[in-house]
Amino acid sequence: AQSVAQPEDQVNVAEGNPLTVKCTYSVSGNPYLFWYVQYPNRGLQFLLKYITGDNLVKGSYGFEAEFNKSQTSFHLKKPSALVSDSALYFCAVRFFSGGYNKLIFGAGTRLAVHP
Protein backbone atom coordinates (compact mmCIF):
# COMPACT_ATOMS: atom_id res chain seq x y z
CA ALA A 1 0.00 0.00 0.00
CA GLN A 2 1.14 3.53 -0.72
CA SER A 3 2.11 5.58 2.30
CA VAL A 4 4.17 8.49 3.55
CA ALA A 5 5.63 8.73 7.05
CA GLN A 6 6.98 11.77 8.81
CA PRO A 7 8.38 10.26 11.99
CA GLU A 8 8.78 13.51 13.93
CA ASP A 9 5.79 15.56 15.06
CA GLN A 10 8.07 18.51 15.82
CA VAL A 11 11.65 19.52 15.10
CA ASN A 12 13.36 22.23 17.14
CA VAL A 13 16.39 24.04 15.74
CA ALA A 14 18.39 27.07 16.75
CA GLU A 15 18.59 29.87 14.19
CA GLY A 16 21.66 29.51 12.04
CA ASN A 17 21.95 25.77 12.56
CA PRO A 18 21.26 23.23 9.84
CA LEU A 19 17.84 21.60 9.82
CA THR A 20 16.50 18.26 8.63
CA VAL A 21 12.87 17.20 8.40
CA LYS A 22 12.50 13.50 7.74
CA CYS A 23 10.22 11.68 5.32
CA THR A 24 10.01 8.04 4.27
CA TYR A 25 7.68 6.59 1.70
CA SER A 26 6.25 3.40 0.30
CA VAL A 27 4.98 3.39 -3.28
CA SER A 28 4.98 1.06 -6.26
CA GLY A 29 7.30 1.96 -9.09
CA ASN A 30 9.43 5.07 -9.34
CA PRO A 31 8.37 7.63 -6.76
CA TYR A 32 7.41 11.21 -7.46
CA LEU A 33 8.03 13.06 -4.17
CA PHE A 34 7.12 16.52 -2.94
CA TRP A 35 7.56 18.91 -0.04
CA TYR A 36 5.03 21.58 0.90
CA VAL A 37 5.05 24.18 3.67
CA GLN A 38 2.08 25.62 5.55
CA TYR A 39 2.13 28.80 7.59
CA PRO A 40 -0.55 29.29 10.29
CA ASN A 41 -4.13 29.43 8.94
CA ARG A 42 -2.90 29.41 5.36
CA GLY A 43 -2.89 27.02 2.45
CA LEU A 44 0.10 24.92 1.50
CA GLN A 45 2.92 26.26 -0.63
CA PHE A 46 4.99 24.07 -2.95
CA LEU A 47 8.69 23.86 -2.00
CA LEU A 48 10.24 21.27 -4.29
CA LYS A 49 9.76 17.96 -6.05
CA TYR A 50 11.77 14.94 -7.14
CA ILE A 51 10.80 13.15 -10.32
CA THR A 52 14.03 11.83 -11.76
CA GLY A 53 17.69 12.75 -12.11
CA ASP A 54 19.97 14.20 -9.43
CA ASN A 55 19.18 12.87 -5.98
CA LEU A 56 19.68 16.31 -4.45
CA VAL A 57 16.82 18.61 -5.36
CA LYS A 58 16.91 22.34 -4.74
CA GLY A 59 13.77 24.30 -4.03
CA SER A 60 12.35 27.56 -2.77
CA TYR A 61 13.65 29.62 0.18
CA GLY A 62 17.01 27.81 0.27
CA PHE A 63 15.52 24.39 0.99
CA GLU A 64 16.77 21.20 -0.60
CA ALA A 65 15.85 17.54 -0.31
CA GLU A 66 17.82 14.36 -0.77
CA PHE A 67 16.24 11.34 -2.42
CA ASN A 68 17.61 8.01 -1.18
CA LYS A 69 16.14 5.08 -3.03
CA SER A 70 17.69 2.35 -0.89
CA GLN A 71 16.35 3.92 2.30
CA THR A 72 13.08 5.05 0.64
CA SER A 73 13.60 8.49 2.13
CA PHE A 74 13.23 12.07 0.97
CA HIS A 75 14.50 14.28 3.80
CA LEU A 76 14.13 18.05 3.64
CA LYS A 77 17.22 20.08 4.55
CA LYS A 78 18.46 23.62 4.89
CA PRO A 79 22.05 24.60 5.76
CA SER A 80 21.13 27.53 8.01
CA ALA A 81 17.68 27.86 9.60
CA LEU A 82 15.80 31.13 9.94
CA VAL A 83 13.13 31.98 12.51
CA SER A 84 10.83 32.66 9.56
CA ASP A 85 11.19 28.99 8.51
CA SER A 86 8.99 28.04 11.47
CA ALA A 87 5.94 26.35 9.94
CA LEU A 88 4.29 23.00 9.27
CA TYR A 89 5.99 20.89 6.60
CA PHE A 90 4.34 18.14 4.59
CA CYS A 91 5.92 15.42 2.52
CA ALA A 92 3.83 13.88 -0.27
CA VAL A 93 4.11 11.08 -2.80
CA ARG A 94 2.24 10.64 -6.06
CA PHE A 95 0.56 7.36 -6.79
CA PHE A 96 -1.72 5.97 -9.47
CA SER A 97 -5.14 4.73 -8.48
CA GLY A 98 -8.47 4.36 -10.20
CA GLY A 99 -7.09 5.62 -13.48
CA TYR A 100 -5.71 8.85 -12.02
CA ASN A 101 -2.58 10.19 -10.35
CA LYS A 102 -3.14 11.47 -6.82
CA LEU A 103 -1.04 12.66 -3.89
CA ILE A 104 -0.75 11.12 -0.44
CA PHE A 105 0.41 13.54 2.24
CA GLY A 106 2.27 12.73 5.43
CA ALA A 107 0.89 13.88 8.78
CA GLY A 108 3.18 16.88 8.84
CA THR A 109 6.15 17.99 10.94
CA ARG A 110 6.12 21.23 12.83
CA LEU A 111 9.43 23.07 12.57
CA ALA A 112 10.26 25.52 15.34
CA VAL A 113 13.34 27.69 14.83
CA HIS A 114 14.44 29.51 17.99
CA PRO A 115 16.40 32.77 17.98
Added chain:
Amino acid sequence: DGGITQSPKYLFRKEGQNVTLSCEQNLNHDAMYWYRQDPGQGLRLIYYSQIVNDFQKGDIAEGYSVSREKKESFPLTVTSAQKNPTAFYLCASSIGRDPLEQYFGPGTRLTVT
Protein backbone atom coordinates in the same frame (compact mmCIF):
# COMPACT_ATOMS: atom_id res chain seq x y z
CA ASP B 1 -1.88 31.73 -2.43
CA GLY B 2 -1.44 31.32 -6.15
CA GLY B 3 -4.63 32.73 -7.64
CA ILE B 4 -7.02 30.46 -5.76
CA THR B 5 -9.65 32.02 -3.56
CA GLN B 6 -11.75 30.29 -0.96
CA SER B 7 -14.63 31.84 0.85
CA PRO B 8 -15.51 32.36 3.55
CA LYS B 9 -12.39 32.10 5.72
CA TYR B 10 -14.44 31.03 8.76
CA LEU B 11 -17.84 29.36 8.64
CA PHE B 12 -20.13 28.36 11.47
CA ARG B 13 -23.14 26.08 11.05
CA LYS B 14 -25.59 24.19 13.16
CA GLU B 15 -25.61 20.42 13.02
CA GLY B 16 -27.99 19.10 10.38
CA GLN B 17 -27.49 21.97 7.94
CA ASN B 18 -25.83 21.62 4.57
CA VAL B 19 -23.13 24.16 3.81
CA THR B 20 -21.29 25.02 0.59
CA LEU B 21 -17.66 26.11 0.48
CA SER B 22 -16.53 28.18 -2.46
CA CYS B 23 -13.33 27.66 -4.47
CA GLU B 24 -12.40 29.75 -7.48
CA GLN B 25 -9.17 29.81 -9.50
CA ASN B 26 -7.98 32.19 -12.17
CA LEU B 27 -4.91 30.16 -13.13
CA ASN B 28 -6.61 28.35 -16.03
CA HIS B 29 -5.72 25.05 -14.38
CA ASP B 30 -7.41 21.88 -15.55
CA ALA B 31 -7.49 19.95 -12.29
CA MET B 32 -8.97 20.95 -8.96
CA TYR B 33 -8.99 19.19 -5.60
CA TRP B 34 -10.63 19.36 -2.18
CA TYR B 35 -8.75 18.26 0.92
CA ARG B 36 -9.68 18.06 4.54
CA GLN B 37 -7.06 18.82 7.18
CA ASP B 38 -7.35 17.64 10.78
CA PRO B 39 -4.64 18.09 13.42
CA GLY B 40 -2.01 15.36 13.25
CA GLN B 41 -3.56 13.69 10.19
CA GLY B 42 -2.16 15.61 7.30
CA LEU B 43 -4.37 16.21 4.28
CA ARG B 44 -6.97 13.76 3.09
CA LEU B 45 -8.47 13.91 -0.40
CA ILE B 46 -12.23 14.41 -0.55
CA TYR B 47 -12.94 14.91 -4.28
CA TYR B 48 -11.01 15.87 -7.36
CA SER B 49 -11.86 16.97 -10.87
CA GLN B 50 -9.61 16.84 -13.89
CA ILE B 51 -11.98 18.41 -16.40
CA VAL B 52 -15.24 20.31 -16.44
CA ASN B 53 -18.34 18.23 -15.72
CA ASP B 54 -16.26 15.34 -14.39
CA PHE B 55 -15.11 14.54 -10.86
CA GLN B 56 -14.02 11.55 -8.82
CA LYS B 57 -14.32 10.55 -5.20
CA GLY B 58 -11.22 10.70 -3.06
CA ASP B 59 -10.49 8.79 0.11
CA ILE B 60 -13.16 10.40 2.33
CA ALA B 61 -16.01 11.43 0.00
CA GLU B 62 -18.87 10.23 2.20
CA GLY B 63 -21.05 13.12 3.33
CA TYR B 64 -19.64 15.51 0.73
CA SER B 65 -20.68 16.51 -2.79
CA VAL B 66 -19.11 18.67 -5.52
CA SER B 67 -19.82 20.12 -8.93
CA ARG B 68 -17.58 21.34 -11.72
CA GLU B 69 -19.77 23.30 -14.12
CA LYS B 70 -17.04 25.82 -14.93
CA LYS B 71 -13.28 25.37 -15.25
CA GLU B 72 -12.56 28.03 -12.64
CA SER B 73 -15.02 26.89 -9.98
CA PHE B 74 -15.21 23.77 -7.80
CA PRO B 75 -17.61 24.23 -4.88
CA LEU B 76 -17.81 21.68 -2.07
CA THR B 77 -21.03 20.95 -0.17
CA VAL B 78 -20.75 19.47 3.27
CA THR B 79 -24.00 17.65 3.88
CA SER B 80 -25.72 16.69 7.10
CA ALA B 81 -24.60 13.11 6.40
CA GLN B 82 -20.99 14.01 7.20
CA LYS B 83 -20.51 12.72 10.74
CA ASN B 84 -17.70 14.98 11.83
CA PRO B 85 -17.61 18.04 9.56
CA THR B 86 -15.63 20.41 11.76
CA ALA B 87 -12.25 20.79 10.03
CA PHE B 88 -10.04 23.00 7.88
CA TYR B 89 -10.88 22.60 4.19
CA LEU B 90 -8.34 23.29 1.47
CA CYS B 91 -8.93 23.65 -2.23
CA ALA B 92 -6.10 23.17 -4.71
CA SER B 93 -5.49 23.15 -8.43
CA SER B 94 -2.82 21.87 -10.80
CA ILE B 95 -1.90 22.85 -14.34
CA GLY B 96 -2.43 19.47 -15.90
CA ARG B 97 -4.22 16.35 -14.82
CA ASP B 98 -1.06 15.08 -13.12
CA PRO B 99 -0.62 16.70 -9.68
CA LEU B 100 3.07 17.49 -10.12
CA GLU B 101 2.68 20.87 -8.44
CA GLN B 102 -0.49 21.87 -6.66
CA TYR B 103 -1.48 25.43 -5.84
CA PHE B 104 -3.53 25.82 -2.67
CA GLY B 105 -6.12 28.32 -1.57
CA PRO B 106 -6.03 29.91 1.90
CA GLY B 107 -8.57 27.45 3.30
CA THR B 108 -11.95 27.61 5.03
CA ARG B 109 -12.30 26.68 8.68
CA LEU B 110 -15.71 25.10 9.21
CA THR B 111 -17.13 24.71 12.68
CA VAL B 112 -20.35 22.76 13.16
CA THR B 113 -22.05 22.80 16.56
